[in-house]
Amino acid sequence: MKTLKSMRLHIAILGKTNTGKSSLLNRITNQDVSIVSKIAGTTTDVVEKSMELLPIGPVTFLDTAGINDMTELSEQRIDKTLKVLNRTDVAVIVTNYDGFDDYETGLIKILGDLKIPYTVVVNKTDEEMIDENDFNYINSFTDNILVTSALKDDEIVFKFKEMLVKLLPNDYINAPKIAGDLVGKGSTVILVIPIDKEAPKGRIILPQVQTIRDLLDSDCLCYVVKETELKQALDNLKTLPSLVVTDSQAFQKVSDIVPENIPLTSFSILFARIKGDLGEFVKGARAIENLQDGDKVLILESCTHHAIEDDIGRVKIPNLLMKKTGKNLVIDNYAGHDFPDISDYKLIIHCGACMTNRREVLSRILIANDKKVPITNYGIVISYCLGILSRAVKIFNL
Numbered sequence: 001m002k003t004l005k006s007m008r009l010h011i012a013i014l015g016k017t018n019t020g021k022s023s024l025l026n027r028i029t030n031q032d033v034s035i036v037s038k039i040a041g042t043t044t045d046v047v048e049k050s051m052e053l054l055p056i057g058p059v060t061f062l063d064t065a066g067i068n069d070m071t072e073l074s075e076q077r078i079d080k081t082l083k084v085l086n087r088t089d090v091a092v093i094v095t096n097y098d099g100f101d102d103y104e105t106g107l108i109k110i111l112g113d114l115k116i117p118y119t120v121v122v123n124k125t126d127e128e129m130i131d132e133n134d135f136n137y138i139n140s141f142t143d144n145i146l147v148t149s150a151l152k153d154d155e156i157v158f159k160f161k162e163m164l165v166k167l168l169p170n171d172y173i174n175a176p177k178i179a180g181d182l183v184g185k186g187s188t189v190i191l192v193i194p195i196d197k198e199a200p201k202g203r204i205i206l207p208q209v210q211t212i213r214d215l216l217d218s219d220c221l222c223y224v225v226k227e228t229e230l231k232q233a234l235d236n237l238k239t240l241p242s243l244v245v246t247d248s249q250a251f252q253k254v255s256d257i258v259p260e261n262i263p264l265t266s267f268s269i270l271f272a273r274i275k276g277d278l279g280e281f282v283k284g285a286r287a288i289e290n291l292q293d294g295d296k297v298l299i300l301e302s303c304t305h306h307a308i309e310d311d312i313g314r315v316k317i318p319n320l321l322m323k324k325t326g327k328n329l330v331i332d333n334y335a336g337h338d339f340p341d342i343s344d345y346k347l348i349i350h351c352g353a354c355m356t357n358r359r360e361v362l363s364r365i366l367i368a369n370d371k372k373v374p375i376t377n378y379g380i381v382i383s384y385c386l387g388i389l390s391r392a393v394k395i396f397n398l
Protein backbone atom coordinates (compact mmCIF):
# COMPACT_ATOMS: atom_id res chain seq x y z
CA MET A 1 0.00 0.00 0.00
CA LYS A 2 3.04 2.25 0.23
CA THR A 3 3.55 2.12 -3.55
CA LEU A 4 3.15 5.58 -5.03
CA LYS A 5 0.06 6.16 -7.11
CA SER A 6 2.28 7.36 -9.95
CA MET A 7 3.86 3.88 -10.12
CA ARG A 8 0.65 1.85 -10.05
CA LEU A 9 -1.16 0.30 -13.01
CA HIS A 10 -4.33 2.38 -13.48
CA ILE A 11 -7.33 0.28 -14.53
CA ALA A 12 -10.55 2.09 -15.51
CA ILE A 13 -13.84 0.25 -15.13
CA LEU A 14 -16.24 1.59 -17.75
CA GLY A 15 -19.78 0.71 -18.74
CA LYS A 16 -23.43 1.63 -18.60
CA THR A 17 -25.40 1.40 -15.39
CA ASN A 18 -26.75 -2.01 -14.48
CA THR A 19 -24.07 -3.89 -16.35
CA GLY A 20 -22.69 -4.96 -12.98
CA LYS A 21 -19.39 -3.07 -13.04
CA SER A 22 -19.65 -2.29 -9.34
CA SER A 23 -20.24 -5.92 -8.44
CA LEU A 24 -17.32 -6.90 -10.68
CA LEU A 25 -15.03 -4.44 -8.93
CA ASN A 26 -16.24 -5.53 -5.52
CA ARG A 27 -15.49 -9.17 -6.33
CA ILE A 28 -12.01 -8.33 -7.65
CA THR A 29 -11.09 -6.13 -4.71
CA ASN A 30 -13.05 -8.23 -2.25
CA GLN A 31 -14.44 -5.02 -0.81
CA ASP A 32 -17.51 -2.89 -1.18
CA VAL A 33 -15.70 0.08 -2.72
CA SER A 34 -17.85 1.17 -5.64
CA ILE A 35 -20.45 3.84 -5.74
CA VAL A 36 -23.74 2.26 -6.66
CA SER A 37 -26.46 4.61 -7.74
CA LYS A 38 -29.89 3.69 -8.98
CA ILE A 39 -30.30 7.01 -10.74
CA ALA A 40 -28.22 7.34 -13.90
CA GLY A 41 -25.78 10.24 -13.92
CA THR A 42 -26.18 11.25 -10.28
CA THR A 43 -22.61 10.34 -9.37
CA THR A 44 -19.86 12.13 -11.21
CA ASP A 45 -16.83 11.45 -9.03
CA VAL A 46 -14.40 8.68 -9.85
CA VAL A 47 -13.88 6.24 -7.00
CA GLU A 48 -10.27 5.12 -6.72
CA LYS A 49 -9.24 1.90 -5.08
CA SER A 50 -5.60 0.93 -4.76
CA MET A 51 -4.59 -2.63 -4.01
CA GLU A 52 -1.98 -5.30 -4.60
CA LEU A 53 -3.33 -7.52 -7.36
CA LEU A 54 -1.02 -10.52 -7.51
CA PRO A 55 0.76 -11.45 -9.73
CA ILE A 56 0.32 -8.09 -11.48
CA GLY A 57 1.44 -5.88 -8.61
CA PRO A 58 0.21 -2.56 -7.26
CA VAL A 59 -2.83 -1.27 -9.15
CA THR A 60 -5.37 1.52 -8.84
CA PHE A 61 -8.91 0.89 -10.06
CA LEU A 62 -10.75 3.94 -11.38
CA ASP A 63 -14.43 3.18 -10.96
CA THR A 64 -16.29 5.45 -13.31
CA ALA A 65 -19.73 4.53 -11.98
CA GLY A 66 -22.07 7.35 -12.79
CA ILE A 67 -19.86 9.13 -15.27
CA ASN A 68 -20.76 7.30 -18.41
CA ASP A 69 -24.21 6.14 -17.58
CA MET A 70 -25.89 7.60 -20.66
CA THR A 71 -26.78 5.61 -23.72
CA GLU A 72 -25.47 8.39 -25.92
CA LEU A 73 -21.99 9.78 -25.54
CA SER A 74 -22.70 13.46 -25.75
CA GLU A 75 -19.70 15.72 -26.18
CA GLN A 76 -19.76 16.59 -22.49
CA ARG A 77 -19.84 12.91 -21.56
CA ILE A 78 -16.91 12.18 -23.86
CA ASP A 79 -14.94 14.96 -22.15
CA LYS A 80 -15.65 13.45 -18.75
CA THR A 81 -14.67 10.00 -19.94
CA LEU A 82 -11.46 11.36 -21.41
CA LYS A 83 -10.45 12.87 -18.11
CA VAL A 84 -10.44 9.40 -16.55
CA LEU A 85 -8.91 7.74 -19.59
CA ASN A 86 -6.05 10.22 -19.61
CA ARG A 87 -4.50 8.34 -16.72
CA THR A 88 -5.75 4.87 -17.63
CA ASP A 89 -3.22 2.14 -18.48
CA VAL A 90 -5.80 -0.57 -19.11
CA ALA A 91 -9.57 -0.24 -19.60
CA VAL A 92 -12.31 -2.72 -18.76
CA ILE A 93 -15.63 -2.23 -20.56
CA VAL A 94 -18.40 -4.00 -18.69
CA THR A 95 -21.51 -4.93 -20.65
CA ASN A 96 -24.24 -7.61 -20.55
CA TYR A 97 -27.00 -9.29 -22.53
CA ASP A 98 -28.66 -5.88 -23.05
CA GLY A 99 -26.41 -5.31 -26.00
CA PHE A 100 -23.35 -3.58 -27.21
CA ASP A 101 -24.16 -0.40 -29.04
CA ASP A 102 -22.88 3.10 -29.93
CA TYR A 103 -21.98 3.71 -26.30
CA GLU A 104 -19.45 0.88 -26.15
CA THR A 105 -18.19 1.35 -29.72
CA GLY A 106 -17.73 5.07 -28.93
CA LEU A 107 -15.58 4.08 -25.96
CA ILE A 108 -13.58 1.64 -28.10
CA LYS A 109 -12.90 4.40 -30.62
CA ILE A 110 -11.57 6.70 -27.86
CA LEU A 111 -9.50 3.88 -26.34
CA GLY A 112 -8.04 3.18 -29.78
CA ASP A 113 -7.19 6.87 -30.30
CA LEU A 114 -5.48 6.96 -26.91
CA LYS A 115 -3.79 3.59 -27.55
CA ILE A 116 -5.19 2.13 -24.32
CA PRO A 117 -5.49 -1.69 -24.27
CA TYR A 118 -8.93 -2.89 -23.20
CA THR A 119 -10.99 -5.94 -22.42
CA VAL A 120 -14.74 -6.44 -22.61
CA VAL A 121 -16.43 -8.21 -19.70
CA VAL A 122 -19.85 -9.55 -20.67
CA ASN A 123 -21.42 -9.77 -17.24
CA LYS A 124 -24.59 -11.10 -15.62
CA THR A 125 -24.71 -14.45 -17.40
CA ASP A 126 -26.62 -15.74 -14.39
CA GLU A 127 -29.53 -13.56 -15.53
CA GLU A 128 -29.28 -14.14 -19.26
CA MET A 129 -26.66 -15.32 -21.73
CA ILE A 130 -25.47 -12.91 -24.37
CA ASP A 131 -26.95 -13.44 -27.83
CA GLU A 132 -24.52 -15.12 -30.26
CA ASN A 133 -24.82 -12.28 -32.78
CA ASP A 134 -23.99 -9.75 -30.06
CA PHE A 135 -21.00 -11.82 -29.01
CA ASN A 136 -19.74 -11.98 -32.60
CA TYR A 137 -20.22 -8.23 -32.91
CA ILE A 138 -18.05 -7.63 -29.81
CA ASN A 139 -15.58 -10.16 -31.12
CA SER A 140 -15.22 -8.08 -34.31
CA PHE A 141 -13.56 -5.40 -32.08
CA THR A 142 -11.52 -7.55 -29.73
CA ASP A 143 -10.58 -11.11 -28.77
CA ASN A 144 -10.21 -10.08 -25.16
CA ILE A 145 -13.70 -10.96 -23.98
CA LEU A 146 -14.64 -12.44 -20.63
CA VAL A 147 -18.16 -13.86 -20.45
CA THR A 148 -19.08 -14.27 -16.80
CA SER A 149 -21.29 -13.55 -13.86
CA ALA A 150 -19.36 -11.43 -11.38
CA LEU A 151 -21.82 -12.45 -8.68
CA LYS A 152 -21.90 -16.18 -9.27
CA ASP A 153 -18.64 -17.13 -11.01
CA ASP A 154 -16.24 -18.60 -8.44
CA GLU A 155 -13.37 -18.27 -10.90
CA ILE A 156 -13.99 -14.61 -11.71
CA VAL A 157 -10.94 -13.20 -9.92
CA PHE A 158 -8.59 -15.70 -11.57
CA LYS A 159 -10.14 -15.18 -15.02
CA PHE A 160 -10.08 -11.41 -14.68
CA LYS A 161 -6.40 -11.38 -13.68
CA GLU A 162 -5.55 -13.79 -16.49
CA MET A 163 -7.19 -11.40 -18.96
CA LEU A 164 -5.46 -8.40 -17.45
CA VAL A 165 -2.01 -9.99 -17.67
CA LYS A 166 -2.47 -10.30 -21.46
CA LEU A 167 -3.12 -6.56 -21.70
CA LEU A 168 -0.30 -5.20 -19.56
CA PRO A 169 1.59 -2.44 -21.36
CA ASN A 170 5.21 -3.33 -22.08
CA ASP A 171 6.56 -0.41 -20.08
CA TYR A 172 4.67 -1.71 -17.04
CA ILE A 173 6.16 -5.21 -17.35
CA ASN A 174 9.67 -3.93 -18.08
CA ALA A 175 9.77 -0.69 -16.12
CA PRO A 176 12.19 1.65 -17.89
CA LYS A 177 15.41 2.64 -16.12
CA ILE A 178 15.77 6.22 -14.93
CA ALA A 179 19.51 6.55 -15.50
CA GLY A 180 21.07 3.10 -15.03
CA ASP A 181 20.78 2.24 -18.72
CA LEU A 182 22.73 5.35 -19.72
CA VAL A 183 25.88 4.21 -17.92
CA GLY A 184 27.53 0.84 -17.44
CA LYS A 185 27.56 -1.36 -14.35
CA GLY A 186 30.15 -0.04 -11.88
CA SER A 187 30.05 3.48 -13.36
CA THR A 188 30.31 6.56 -11.21
CA VAL A 189 27.44 9.05 -11.34
CA ILE A 190 27.33 12.37 -9.48
CA LEU A 191 23.94 13.72 -8.48
CA VAL A 192 23.82 17.44 -7.72
CA ILE A 193 21.06 18.44 -5.33
CA PRO A 194 20.88 22.10 -4.27
CA ILE A 195 19.50 22.62 -0.79
CA ASP A 196 17.65 25.90 -1.33
CA LYS A 197 14.34 27.18 -0.01
CA GLU A 198 12.46 24.96 -2.48
CA ALA A 199 14.03 21.86 -0.94
CA PRO A 200 11.65 20.21 1.55
CA LYS A 201 12.80 20.28 5.14
CA GLY A 202 14.77 17.23 6.25
CA ARG A 203 14.47 15.15 3.07
CA ILE A 204 15.19 15.07 -0.64
CA ILE A 205 12.46 15.00 -3.24
CA LEU A 206 11.04 11.88 -4.81
CA PRO A 207 12.63 12.02 -8.32
CA GLN A 208 16.04 12.34 -6.67
CA VAL A 209 15.38 9.41 -4.33
CA GLN A 210 14.14 7.32 -7.26
CA THR A 211 17.27 8.14 -9.27
CA ILE A 212 19.53 7.07 -6.40
CA ARG A 213 17.62 3.79 -6.09
CA ASP A 214 17.75 3.21 -9.85
CA LEU A 215 21.54 3.72 -9.89
CA LEU A 216 22.01 1.41 -6.91
CA ASP A 217 19.87 -1.21 -8.67
CA SER A 218 22.16 -0.81 -11.68
CA ASP A 219 25.28 -1.42 -9.53
CA CYS A 220 26.57 2.13 -10.00
CA LEU A 221 28.59 4.25 -7.59
CA CYS A 222 26.38 7.15 -6.74
CA TYR A 223 27.70 10.39 -5.22
CA VAL A 224 25.27 12.98 -3.96
CA VAL A 225 26.53 16.56 -3.51
CA LYS A 226 25.29 20.12 -3.44
CA GLU A 227 26.44 22.35 -6.29
CA THR A 228 28.74 24.11 -3.84
CA GLU A 229 30.74 20.90 -3.28
CA LEU A 230 30.64 19.66 -6.87
CA LYS A 231 34.08 20.94 -7.86
CA GLN A 232 35.61 19.30 -4.78
CA ALA A 233 33.84 16.01 -5.57
CA LEU A 234 35.16 16.05 -9.13
CA ASP A 235 38.69 16.80 -7.89
CA ASN A 236 38.49 13.95 -5.36
CA LEU A 237 37.54 11.32 -7.94
CA LYS A 238 40.38 9.27 -9.42
CA THR A 239 38.37 8.58 -12.60
CA LEU A 240 35.92 10.80 -14.43
CA PRO A 241 32.24 10.20 -13.65
CA SER A 242 30.20 8.66 -16.47
CA LEU A 243 27.40 11.11 -15.88
CA VAL A 244 26.45 14.15 -13.80
CA VAL A 245 22.78 14.73 -13.08
CA THR A 246 21.67 18.04 -11.62
CA ASP A 247 18.55 19.75 -10.47
CA SER A 248 17.42 21.93 -13.39
CA GLN A 249 17.60 25.08 -11.35
CA ALA A 250 21.36 24.71 -10.84
CA PHE A 251 21.99 23.68 -14.44
CA GLN A 252 23.93 26.76 -15.49
CA LYS A 253 26.17 26.73 -12.42
CA VAL A 254 26.79 22.98 -12.73
CA SER A 255 27.39 23.21 -16.49
CA ASP A 256 30.12 25.79 -15.82
CA ILE A 257 31.84 23.42 -13.36
CA VAL A 258 31.51 20.08 -15.21
CA PRO A 259 34.06 19.71 -18.06
CA GLU A 260 32.52 19.35 -21.55
CA ASN A 261 33.76 15.76 -21.91
CA ILE A 262 31.58 14.58 -19.00
CA PRO A 263 27.93 13.94 -19.94
CA LEU A 264 25.54 16.20 -18.05
CA THR A 265 21.78 16.14 -17.79
CA SER A 266 19.05 17.02 -15.29
CA PHE A 267 16.59 15.09 -13.15
CA SER A 268 13.75 16.73 -15.09
CA ILE A 269 15.16 15.49 -18.37
CA LEU A 270 15.61 11.96 -16.99
CA PHE A 271 11.99 12.00 -15.89
CA ALA A 272 10.78 13.60 -19.12
CA ARG A 273 12.08 10.43 -20.74
CA ILE A 274 10.37 7.94 -18.43
CA LYS A 275 7.29 10.04 -17.69
CA GLY A 276 6.65 11.29 -21.19
CA ASP A 277 8.31 11.49 -24.58
CA LEU A 278 11.69 13.19 -24.49
CA GLY A 279 11.93 13.58 -28.28
CA GLU A 280 8.50 15.24 -28.39
CA PHE A 281 9.40 17.58 -25.53
CA VAL A 282 12.67 18.62 -27.19
CA LYS A 283 10.77 19.25 -30.45
CA GLY A 284 8.18 21.26 -28.52
CA ALA A 285 10.85 23.51 -27.01
CA ARG A 286 11.79 24.69 -30.51
CA ALA A 287 8.45 26.56 -30.62
CA ILE A 288 9.90 29.00 -28.07
CA GLU A 289 11.86 30.79 -30.78
CA ASN A 290 8.62 31.50 -32.72
CA LEU A 291 6.70 33.04 -29.80
CA GLN A 292 5.37 36.54 -30.43
CA ASP A 293 3.99 39.34 -28.26
CA GLY A 294 0.56 38.36 -26.89
CA ASP A 295 1.02 34.62 -27.53
CA LYS A 296 -0.51 32.39 -24.88
CA VAL A 297 1.61 29.80 -23.07
CA LEU A 298 0.05 27.21 -20.76
CA ILE A 299 1.97 25.87 -17.78
CA LEU A 300 0.37 22.55 -16.94
CA GLU A 301 0.97 20.95 -13.56
CA SER A 302 -0.19 17.49 -12.54
CA CYS A 303 -0.96 18.34 -8.93
CA THR A 304 -2.12 21.30 -6.91
CA HIS A 305 0.97 21.71 -4.75
CA HIS A 306 1.34 24.71 -2.49
CA ALA A 307 3.04 27.42 -4.58
CA ILE A 308 5.98 29.09 -2.87
CA GLU A 309 7.22 32.66 -3.35
CA ASP A 310 9.74 31.80 -6.07
CA ASP A 311 7.62 28.99 -7.57
CA ILE A 312 9.06 27.28 -10.64
CA GLY A 313 5.81 27.25 -12.63
CA ARG A 314 4.57 30.67 -11.62
CA VAL A 315 7.76 32.71 -11.33
CA LYS A 316 10.94 31.04 -12.58
CA ILE A 317 9.75 29.57 -15.90
CA PRO A 318 7.68 32.66 -16.89
CA ASN A 319 10.66 34.92 -16.12
CA LEU A 320 13.05 32.71 -18.09
CA LEU A 321 10.69 32.61 -21.07
CA MET A 322 10.14 36.38 -21.14
CA LYS A 323 13.88 36.96 -20.86
CA LYS A 324 14.77 34.44 -23.56
CA THR A 325 12.12 35.55 -26.07
CA GLY A 326 12.04 39.26 -25.20
CA LYS A 327 8.28 39.01 -25.85
CA ASN A 328 5.32 39.98 -23.78
CA LEU A 329 3.68 36.58 -23.35
CA VAL A 330 0.38 35.67 -21.69
CA ILE A 331 1.20 32.82 -19.32
CA ASP A 332 -1.55 30.76 -17.70
CA ASN A 333 -1.17 28.08 -15.03
CA TYR A 334 -3.40 25.04 -14.72
CA ALA A 335 -3.08 22.28 -12.13
CA GLY A 336 -4.73 18.90 -11.64
CA HIS A 337 -5.90 15.90 -13.69
CA ASP A 338 -8.16 17.96 -15.95
CA PHE A 339 -7.05 19.13 -19.34
CA PRO A 340 -8.29 22.62 -20.22
CA ASP A 341 -9.18 23.85 -23.70
CA ILE A 342 -5.76 24.30 -25.29
CA SER A 343 -6.74 25.55 -28.75
CA ASP A 344 -5.58 29.14 -28.11
CA TYR A 345 -2.14 28.25 -26.81
CA LYS A 346 1.08 28.47 -28.77
CA LEU A 347 2.99 26.31 -26.32
CA ILE A 348 2.30 23.96 -23.39
CA ILE A 349 4.95 23.47 -20.72
CA HIS A 350 4.32 20.40 -18.56
CA CYS A 351 5.69 19.97 -15.04
CA GLY A 352 7.92 17.04 -14.06
CA ALA A 353 4.80 14.91 -13.40
CA CYS A 354 6.26 13.26 -10.28
CA MET A 355 2.77 12.73 -8.83
CA THR A 356 1.14 11.16 -11.86
CA ASN A 357 1.64 8.19 -14.14
CA ARG A 358 3.27 8.12 -17.58
CA ARG A 359 -0.06 7.45 -19.26
CA GLU A 360 -1.45 10.82 -18.18
CA VAL A 361 1.52 12.69 -19.66
CA LEU A 362 1.40 10.62 -22.88
CA SER A 363 -2.33 11.34 -23.19
CA ARG A 364 -1.66 15.03 -22.84
CA ILE A 365 1.02 14.81 -25.53
CA LEU A 366 -1.48 13.05 -27.82
CA ILE A 367 -4.14 15.70 -27.21
CA ALA A 368 -1.60 18.50 -27.76
CA ASN A 369 -0.43 16.86 -31.00
CA ASP A 370 -4.02 16.50 -32.13
CA LYS A 371 -4.59 20.23 -31.60
CA LYS A 372 -1.18 20.99 -33.11
CA VAL A 373 0.01 22.76 -29.96
CA PRO A 374 3.72 22.13 -29.22
CA ILE A 375 4.31 20.60 -25.79
CA THR A 376 7.49 20.51 -23.73
CA ASN A 377 8.39 20.30 -20.06
CA TYR A 378 10.07 22.24 -17.25
CA GLY A 379 13.53 20.73 -17.48
CA ILE A 380 13.70 21.08 -21.25
CA VAL A 381 12.55 24.72 -21.15
CA ILE A 382 15.06 25.64 -18.47
CA SER A 383 17.89 24.02 -20.44
CA TYR A 384 16.69 25.68 -23.65
CA CYS A 385 16.44 29.13 -22.09
CA LEU A 386 19.90 28.75 -20.56
CA GLY A 387 21.30 27.70 -23.95
CA ILE A 388 22.44 24.29 -22.69
CA LEU A 389 19.71 22.01 -24.07
CA SER A 390 21.93 20.36 -26.65
CA ARG A 391 24.41 19.41 -23.92
CA ALA A 392 21.66 18.15 -21.60
CA VAL A 393 20.15 15.79 -24.21
CA LYS A 394 23.38 14.71 -25.92
CA ILE A 395 23.52 11.49 -23.90
CA PHE A 396 20.14 10.52 -25.40
CA ASN A 397 21.42 11.11 -28.95
CA LEU A 398 18.91 13.89 -29.51
Ligand code: SF4
Binding pocket: 301, 302, 303, 304, 305, 351, 352, 353, 354, 355, 356
Ligand atom coordinates in the same frame (compact mmCIF):
# COMPACT_ATOMS: atom_id res chain seq x y z
S1 SF4 B 1 6.42 18.26 -10.71
FE1 SF4 B 1 4.20 18.34 -11.15
S2 SF4 B 1 3.35 16.58 -10.12
FE2 SF4 B 1 5.38 16.93 -9.22
S3 SF4 B 1 5.01 18.27 -7.43
FE3 SF4 B 1 5.45 19.60 -9.17
S4 SF4 B 1 3.43 20.13 -10.01
FE4 SF4 B 1 3.15 18.32 -8.71
